[in-house]
Amino acid sequence: MASGKTNSNVAETTRTCVIGAGIGGLSLALRLQAAGVPTVLIEAREAPGGLIRSWQRDGFTFEAGPAAISDPAPLRELWSLTGEDLADAVQLIELEHDWRCSWPDGTQIDLPADPARLARIAPDDLPGYDDFVSWCESARIDGWERLARQPQGSALALIDALRPLLRHQGWRSPAGLAAQLVKQPHLRQALAFPVLLGGASPLTTSALNLIGQIPPAPGRGWWPQGGMNRLIAAMTRRFDRLGGTLRLHDPVVRLDSVGNRITEVECASGWRAPVTQVASNADVVHTYRDLLGTSQRGAEMGRKLANRQFSPSAFTVHFALEGSWPGIPHRSVLFGPRFEGFIEDVFTHGVLPQDLMIFLAHPSLSDPSLAPSGKSVFSATVLVANLGKLPLDWDAIGKLLEQRILAEIGRRLVPDIADRLIARFHTSPRDMALDFNAWLGAGWSLAATPGQSGPLRPHARDGKIANLYLVGAGTHPGAGLAAVMAGAKATADLMLEEHR
Ligand SMILES: Cc1cc2nc3c(=O)[nH]c(=O)nc-3n(C[C@H](O)[C@H](O)[C@H](O)COP(=O)(O)OP(=O)(O)OC[C@H]3O[C@@H](n4cnc5c(N)ncnc54)[C@H](O)[C@@H]3O)c2cc1C
Numbered sequence: 001m002a003s004g005k006t007n008s009n010v011a012e013t014t015r016t017c018v019i020g021a022g023i024g025g026l027s028l029a030l031r032l033q034a035a036g037v038p039t040v041l042i043e044a045r046e047a048p049g050g051l052i053r054s055w056q057r058d059g060f061t062f063e064a065g066p067a068a069i070s071d072p073a074p075l076r077e078l079w080s081l082t083g084e085d086l087a088d089a090v091q092l093i094e095l096e097h098d099w100r101c102s103w104p105d106g107t108q109i110d111l112p113a114d115p116a117r118l119a120r121i122a123p124d125d126l127p128g129y130d131d132f133v134s135w136c137e138s139a140r141i142d143g144w145e146r147l148a149r150q151p152q153g154s155a156l157a158l159i160d161a162l163r164p165l166l167r168h169q170g171w172r173s174p175a176g177l178a179a180q181l182v183k184q185p186h187l188r189q190a191l192a193f194p195v196l197l198g199g200a201s202p203l204t205t206s207a208l209n210l211i212g213q214i215p216p217a218p219g220r221g222w223w224p225q226g227g228m229n230r231l232i233a234a235m236t237r238r239f240d241r242l243g244g245t246l247r248l249h250d251p252v253v254r255l256d257s258v259g260n261r262i263t264e265v266e267c268a269s270g271w272r273a274p275v276t277q278v279a280s281n282a283d284v285v286h287t288y289r290d291l292l293g294t295s296q297r298g299a300e301m302g303r304k305l306a307n308r309q310f311s312p313s314a315f316t317v318h319f320a321l322e323g324s325w326p327g328i329p330h331r332s333v334l335f336g337p338r339f340e341g342f343i344e345d346v347f348t349h350g351v352l353p354q355d356l357m358i359f360l361a362h363p364s365l366s367d368p369s370l371a372p373s374g375k376s377v378f379s380a381t382v383l384v385a386n387l388g389k390l391p392l393d394w395d396a397i398g399k400l401l402e403q404r405i406l407a408e409i410g411r412r413l414v415p416d417i418a419d420r421l422i423a424r425f426h427t428s429p430r431d432m433a434l435d436f437n438a439w440l441g442a443g444w445s446l447a448a449t450p451g452q453s454g455p456l457r458p459h460a461r462d463g464k465i466a467n468l469y470l471v472g473a474g475t476h477p478g479a480g481l482a483a484v485m486a487g488a489k490a491t492a493d494l495m496l497e498e499h500r
Pocket residue numbers: 019020021022023024025042043044045048049050051052065066067068197198212213250251252253281282283286314316381435436437443444471472473474479480481482484
């Protein structure tokens with residue numbers, strides 16, 4: 001554990017504290033420290049990164065969380081603020097495709113789509129596909145980025161947020177937008193699914209949420225050499241070099257307040273520090289209910305937030321195979337026979353679907369450093385309902401689902417998978433809840449429903465506790481790397497205003 005800067009269990013000098021070192025907390029702490037605000041970043045777990053975590057086993061690096069970076073621009077901007085170039089800290093590998101989409105009937109669509117290949121599958125849809133790409137580009141520049149950067153909290157900000165929504169018809173869902181532009185059923189699914197990576201339903205969320213998941217044209221996505229864990233390590237190193245203090249493996253257990261201000265933060269080890277500003281990157285229900293539960297505001301907000309709709313969770317099988325698999329791209333989606341029905345099962349009905357939609361990551365294809373020579377590393381993720389909707393005994397069901405997923409990959413891609421498996425393990429919604437204090441084990445915090453999106457999510461600054469700020473997936477503008485990093489900028493702007 002990194003310790004505070006004093007020998008005593010009570011730090012005298014701490015003024016600004018960030019709770020949680022997920023990508024949101026790290027981005028915020030870096031921004032504050034780079035602006036000259038001495039910042040203490042406190043993380044419950046033994047390593048920073050939050051959902052972006054990795055395991056080193058027998059020469060393999062198994063990675064959890066996003067399998068690619070859609071747009072490195074926010075990272076470059078963050079690095080430039082700290083006086084360094086991102087390229088000096090992390091080498092980004094451009095992927096050959098963003099996604100390969102495949103279906104049990106043998107249809108295959110690579111994204112971004114090659115016009116000649118698309119013409120064979122969906123000859124009438126080339127103009128519609130081009131319109132989709134153009135819509136994404138104009139919405140990115142004009143809509144989503146502006147919305148994401150908006151420090152919110154005022155009626156003016158809310159009205160401003162409606163402008164891009166109107167201009168780009170943001171009330172349409174991704175599935176609705178795709179259905180308007182193209183006819184071929186598989187292509188419709190391929191254009192709509194990416195919001196699932198942000199924990200949102202393609203049937204109900206705003207199509208503007210696609211922008212956080214689709215790389216700017218030509219749209220191939222990026223992978224940090226050595227894994228996402230290298231990116232986190234580089235961010236942590238940069239924070240340290242700028243003079244920030246990181247406390248690891250020491251969960252915050254209490255935030256004391258007097259009147260409408262938090263005065264002190266207390267960790268499980270007994271370490272305490274006076275604070276003038278606190279930002280929480282921890283789950284929003286955990287922040288209010290558990291950390292601020294003794295205050296009236298904490299108890300009230302904890303109750304209110306716990307009753308809102310939460311995103312699904314995720315079940316991931318990490319596995320290593322004997323052999324090299326050049327035919328399996330860095331990221332693919334193995335769609336099942338159903339699309340709408342599958343999504344409704346997970347998001348609405350809260351049942352474990354009979355069929356599977358698998359997000360398969362094969363990072364050792366683009367980055368051989370992740371596996372010993374002649375071997376490969378994969379992760380296969382399926383969305384499952386959160387623990388509130390589907391309170392399964394994951395200890396019992398996990399092994400069975402792991403087998404079902406591996407069997408499906410065997411049927412579709414690796415016929416002799418059973419003979420080639422070198423290692424395998426899984427993580428379930430239960431791990432999400434226990435490891436990260438995630439309410440109901442939700443993988444993306446509050447669901448991105450129309451009534452809980454953008455400015456309608458909890459704001460970057462609490463409405464009543466004057467020095468409490470929020471950052472991360474549960475707050476404005478939402479979950480996913482791009483959104484969380486944009487939110488960190490909005491939160492940092494508000495916090496820095498107090499210092500001016
Ligand atoms: C399976 C999966 C796949 C995904 N794929 C993609 C993708 O392809 N593209 C994309 O854009 N997004 C993806 N996401 C979403 C993205 O990973 C998250 O939205 C993002 O990482 C959330 O970051 P965060 O900082 O908000 O929260 P977290 O990563 O959850 O970090 C919160 C941190 O707070 C810490 N904490 C909690 N309680 C305390 C406490 N009491 N004291 C101190 N610390 C505490 C936790 O330990 C954790 O480190 C995926 C998510 C999942 C689950």
